[in-house]
Amino acid sequence: MSDALTTKIAPLEELGSYGKYEAGPFAPGYGVTLGNALRRVLLGSLEGAAVTAVQIDGVMQEFSSLPGVREDVVQILLNVKKIRLRSFAKERIELTLSKKGAGPVTAGDIKPNGQIEIVNPELVLATLDSDKAAIEATLVVETGVGYVSSDRVDADPEGEVRPRGVMSVDAIFTPVRKVNFTVENxxxxxxxxxxKLILEIETDGTITPEAAVRKAAAILVSQFTAFSGLGEVPAAAPAAEAGGNLLDVSIEDLDLPMRAYNALKRAGILKVRQLLTALDGGEMELLKLRNFGQKSLNEVREKLVERGFDVPESSIPADAIFDEDESDADDEEKA
Known part of the structure; x- marks a missing residue:
């Protein structure tokens, strides 16, 4: 194609959960086409975690109130919907909230769990008015995409209706809050x-805008391959073939267990390229990292293989025995 264009994308502004990117040049009409597609995927197809059900001790249904608690149960549930979570597990997780004594009850009062990270611990869920007031609750966390109303999550994963006293919550799984794009000549x-396409993204803090764009693009690529005549190719398969750029993605995109992610981050291993280099004959050094044992090493290798990276063969003897310094207490560390 004689007028083929070399398209590039570059960040114009990145500040926390906000990112602004410029992509181009494109042939006439492609800016809107790509902008619409990316916007739809960013808002509706990225996976996230959310609270789907709540059980509060002493409460049988949402139209109730708790003694010593300023907010009614409906308001508490509305506040719970605002909790933003980063999940390192695919299965359903239960979290425990326990607070006694006058003062605000925040998301940070939820008991730490090694598989769930609360991104906005300062969020106020309720207010206790007296020293004798208390609240005990169990929160069910699940992963999904988009938005799922409470009437669609009334059944548990086995299809059984939730027991009395367990209140379903509208689940906002999508980690992207806002997406806007403009097309300029x-x-x-x-x-x-x-x-050129100007893309603005605001996330909820559980994912970076850059990672959100990469995941959205991967989803679109995986869908469009069905029309290319090349057969079905998993979205992650091109990782080993697409060149150096994918080696520079963050290890955050590997969805590693929190323990392994934190250990690598503390060691300054932030990119897939660095991780693969460390695995190439340097596994013994990795095993010296705090809270990074054989289990974490195996999990890291599995995640890389799942995404199509060419992982170096293990240099550790099969009969080697290591002391797993991976206690449950360490699971509760946050990145």
């Missing part, structure tokens, strides 16, 4: 009718 050589 740009010039390439003598061509003045080319387009």
């Amino acid at each position: 740009t010039r390439v050589g003598q061509d003045v009718d080319r387009e």
Whole structure:
């Protein structure tokens, strides 16, 4: 194609959960086409975690109140919906909330769990008005995509209706809050009718805007391969073939267990390229990291293989025995 364009994407602004990116140049019409597709996937197809059900001691249904608690149960449930979570597990997880004494009850009062990270621990869920007031609750956390209303999550994974006293909550799984895009004209050589796409993304803090764009693009690529005549190819399969760029993605995108992720992060291993280099003959050094034992090493290798990376063969003797320094207490560390 004689007028083929070399398209590039670059960050214009990145600040916490906000990111603004410029991509182009594109042929006329492609800016809107790609912008719409990315926006839809970003808002509705990225996986996230959310509270789907709550059980509060002494409460049988949502139209109730608790003695010594300023908010009614409906308001508490609305506040619970705002908890933003990063899950390192695919299975359903139960969290425990326990607080006694006057003062605010926040998301940070939820008992730590090695598989769940609370991104907004400062969120106020309720207010206790007296020193004798108390609240005890169990929160069910699940992973999913998009938005699922409470009437669709009334049944548990086995299809049984939730027991009396367990209140379903509208689940906001999507980790992306807002997406906006604009298309502007740009010039390439003598061509003045080319387009560039300006993409703005705001996430809930459980994922970076850059990671969100990469995951959305991977989803679109995996869907479009069905039309390419090349057969069905898993979205992660091109990782080993697509060149150096994918080696520079963050280890955050590997969805590693929290223990392994934290250990690697503390050691300054932040990119897949660094991780693969460390695995190439340096596994013994990795095993010296705090809270990084043989189990974590195996989990890391499995995640890399799942995403299509060419993982070096293990250099550790099969009969080697290691002391697993991976206690449950260490699971509760946060990145």
